[in-house]
Amino acid sequence: MLLGDLPPAFLLGLAAVLGLLFGSFSNVVIYRLPRGENVAFPASHCTACNQPIAPYDNLPVLSFLLLRGRARCCKAKISWRYPVVELLGCLWALAVMRLLVLELPAEEPLWRAAALFVLYFALGLGLLCAIFIDLDYMILPDPLTLGGAALGLVTASLRGLGFVPALLGAAIGFGVVWLLFVEGYRRLRGYPGMGLGDAKLLLLTGAWFGWQGVLFALLAGSLLGTLLAIVVYVTRGQLPEPxxxxxxxxxxxxxxxxxxxxxxxxxxxxxxxxxxxAAPQTGLARARLAFGPFLSVATMAYALIGPELVTAYLQLGMS
Ligand SMILES: [Zn+2]
Known part of the structure; x- marks a missing residue:
């Protein structure tokens, strides 16, 4: 069977549903992984009163709207972040289907198109979990960073990157961040500019997208982080701590x-x-900011439109 045998509307609909369902599972991962709980068992229960949640109250986005943001069991407020993560999962699945899968030639074998969808879908969900966990706890769990990197390495050939460029990219990603921002920065200023988790995250980026992806994630991630830090600092006077x-x-x-x-x-x-x-610092230069979310967003952008972004940038430089 070929990719062209299935209508694009059906594939986009399928992606939307899968995005919502696995976005909902991402919420479970975001809540349980940093607490050291099993992500698969037991089934969802209310985080306020511990009652099991019925399947009809656990529908992505819909249940939040129907219940008007309150748990049925104890009327505890449900965080707006749950439906947001579900919607982000849905958007990511749609973007992967539209920009990566439906751009493949119609003669593409269906199994390979499906495999690519599953891989990039999983990458984005993992990074989505990493973003929210890092925002809350300033940690990037190894199962997400190292697990994602391993997935990138073993699927490099299938994805058309090649195993050697993936391995090289992973080594460069980890090495650059560790040398410059973890060890080098610490020796220079007495504290690290980035954490080991950030180095492992760029190990993932390199394993998926080679050294080009690492370079892009570092540049775009820093730009994004700096811009956001300035905006928050100017509007609120200081950066909030996780x-x-x-x-x-x-x-x-x-x-x-x-x-x-x-x-x-x-x-x-x-x-x-x-x-x-140390006591909270209010100055912008020493403000602590989780860098993982920006690296993750940059890596997700590179996955969807990386080559186009790099070409546009180079053309900008030459004109
Ligand atoms: Zn409850």
Missing amino acids: QGVIAEREELMAELASLEGPERAELEAELARDPLF
Whole structure:
């Protein structure tokens, strides 16, 4: 069977439904992965009162609207982020189908078109989870970054990149960030400019898109992050800290208060070395900003329209 045998409208409809369903699953991953819970079991339950959620109350976007944003069991408010993540999953699936799959020639074998859809769909969902987890906790879980990188490496030939360019891209992605922004920056200024998680994320970008993708993600990600930081700083006066970071600092402060003598001095010295636990900084230059979301968005953009963006940029430079 060939790709051209199926009508595009059917494929787009299928993508929309899959996007909503797996967007809903992404919400589960975003909630459970940083808490160390199993993402597949048990079935969804209310995060406020722990009651199981009936399937008819667990429909993507629709249930949120029908229930007017409140849980049926205990009337607890449901975060607006749930329907937003579901819609983003839907948009991503539609974009992958339209820009990557339906651009393939009609003679493309259906199995390969389907495989490419599944791969890029999974990549975007993984990055979507990484974005929201990093915003909340300033961590990028290894199952998402390293797992995604492994998927990129083993499918490089199928995707037309080639295994060697993928391996090289992964090494460059990790190496550049680690050398310049983690180790180099730390030696220069006493604290790292990016985390090891960011290096692992660019390992993923390199495994999927080679060194060109790494370069693009670093440049576009920095530009995006800087612009957004300036906008937030100008409008609000300071950059907000992630909830998870604030909670963790308070927890450690409580622990510190309960300790005495050499144990206390040891923990104090340890905290002094960790920029995340120093008192909040309000200056823009030292503001802490999760960089993962911007790298992830840039990687997603590169997946959809990377070659076109690079060509347009080069033409801009030559004219
Ligand atoms: Zn409840």
